[in-house]
Amino acid sequence: MTPDYDVVVVGGGPVGGWTASNIAKAGFRVAVIEEHQQIGEPVQCAGIITPRVFDMVDFARPSILNEVKGANIFSPSGNKLAIGTDRVQAKIIDRSKFDCMIMDQAMNNGAELISGHRVSGLVMGEACEITVGDKTLKSKLIIGADGAKSNIRSWLGLEEPAYYLNGFGADIENVQMEQDKVNIFFGSQLAPNFFAWMIPTGDVIRVGLCMREGQDTVYRYFKKLFESGSPAATMLKDGQVKKTYAGIIPLGLPSKTYADRGMIVGDAASHVKATSGGGIYPGLVCAQFCAQTAIEALEAGDTSEKMLANYQKTWMKDIGDELKKDIMIHKVFASLTDEQVEDVFNMVSDEETLAIINKVGDIDYPSRLGWMLLKREPKLLKYAGKFLRYGLRGR
Numbered sequence: 001m002t003p004d005y006d007v008v009v010v011g012g013g014p015v016g017g018w019t020a021s022n023i024a025k026a027g028f029r030v031a032v033i034e035e036h037q038q039i040g041e042p043v044q045c046a047g048i049i050t051p052r053v054f055d056m057v058d059f060a061r062p063s064i065l066n067e068v069k070g071a072n073i074f075s076p077s078g079n080k081l082a083i084g085t086d087r088v089q090a091k092i093i094d095r096s097k098f099d100c101m102i103m104d105q106a107m108n109n110g111a112e113l114i115s116g117h118r119v120s121g122l123v124m125g126e127a128c129e130i131t132v133g134d135k136t137l138k139s140k141l142i143i144g145a146d147g148a149k150s151n152i153r154s155w156l157g158l159e160e161p162a163y164y165l166n167g168f169g170a171d172i173e174n175v176q177m178e179q180d181k182v183n184i185f186f187g188s189q190l191a192p193n194f195f196a197w198m199i200p201t202g203d204v205i206r207v208g209l210c211m212r213e214g215q216d217t218v219y220r221y222f223k224k225l226f227e228s229g230s231p232a233a234t235m236l237k238d239g240q241v242k243k244t245y246a247g248i249i250p251l252g253l254p255s256k257t258y259a260d261r262g263m264i265v266g267d268a269a270s271h272v273k274a275t276s277g278g279g280i281y282p283g284l285v286c287a288q289f290c291a292q293t294a295i296e297a298l299e300a301g302d303t304s305e306k307m308l309a310n311y312q313k314t315w316m317k318d319i320g321d322e323l324k325k326d327i328m329i330h331k332v333f334a335s336l337t338d339e340q341v342e343d344v345f346n347m348v349s350d351e352e353t354l355a356i357i358n359k360v361g362d363i364d365y366p367s368r369l370g371w372m373l374l375k376r377e378p379k380l381l382k383y384a385g386k387f388l389r390y391g392l393r394g395r
């Protein structure tokens, strides 16, 4: 019997939508199953991405709310490093609208959206047998784009993320800040082992932080951002919280993102930049490789593990090395004391180094700047030892 679909994509986030869009465009029967009724809700994201995201999803430009050209970066003691040029470095999006526009594109290309239904089981028979409510859908191939806590990943027997970051954020009104810069705060008192942010989107600013600790601790630190004594607190003193969100970020690349008749992509596969927690750009890049492999497998009539192995090869060759390096940079940074972070700030604060940061700095490829800074400032090598100790395992 012919399966109901060629491909079922589980998860209607941006990565699931973009994977489905690319496969449907090639003429295959694709269904996207999303547990929430409304695509893009609830939002669990600060919504900052680089302009190059729109090289892939140009049609989603109407979701752009603001553009930023630089950042004010605050050290643990409150010293400010202002970086930036006239070049737009990042776009701030309405994340809900962004996800919807990608899903609309997928549906325009012929994908079917089944929303408001959760996939609760997977059996590999002659086809992938996917339990959705009291129904079983059959598909030649299943793609797990079901986020950080992916079930499809477990059901396919693939590796879990090495660890998670917990994030908490809020939309805040009544705060004045430069509209073309983000503020970033480092320090063990504000956001141990990661950073806190303020992102301008006009009248509303997005404030948040991530940490390796549990959600309760992250919330406690979020509240500390408003307490006096830090530059963040001074800026946020009259702020009124309008909406909050929480979420998790998976880190640690799995050694395998494919199995017999299945692949995982996006947060489900930890396709995330560990330096910033950003998963939209790497997720969309990997979605294209995932879709390409799916198309080739369906055209060849072979969805075996051996055939799908090409997916791993292609995304690793393109962006995998950068994602591995990002994990190493994150681990080194997370291991520094406040004094050491201050030391690094001092080393990179001179005009020439700032010029390098402004020229080479790229949120999607932070390792490029890392190497340039190491070459420019040999004193940074004392921290590079840790970098090598973590090795190139990517976990």
Ligand SMILES: Cc1cc2nc3c(=O)[nH]c(=O)nc-3n(C[C@H](O)[C@H](O)[C@H](O)COP(=O)(O)OP(=O)(O)OC[C@H]3O[C@@H](n4cnc5c(N)ncnc54)[C@H](O)[C@@H]3O)c2cc1C
Binding pocket: 010, 011, 012, 013, 014, 015, 016, 033, 034, 035, 036, 044, 045, 046, 047, 048, 049, 117, 118, 119, 120, 145, 146, 147, 148, 150, 151, 167, 168, 169, 208, 246, 247, 248, 249, 265, 266, 267, 268, 272, 277, 278, 279, 280, 281, 283
């Ligand atoms: C606090 C925070 C801030 C962030 N800020 C940024 C940022 O500024 N920039 C950036 O690039 N990234 C950011 N990220 C990361 C970004 O949100 C993710 O990388 C991105 O959403 C990954 O997309 P995805 O499609 O892989 O997964 P998701 O967006 O998580 O989508 C997965 C979908 O699958 C659905 N699903 C799960 N299980 C099932 C099931 N069994 N059946 C049916 N549906 C299911 C879920 O409901 C969800 O809709 C942030 C994350 C957090 C937590």
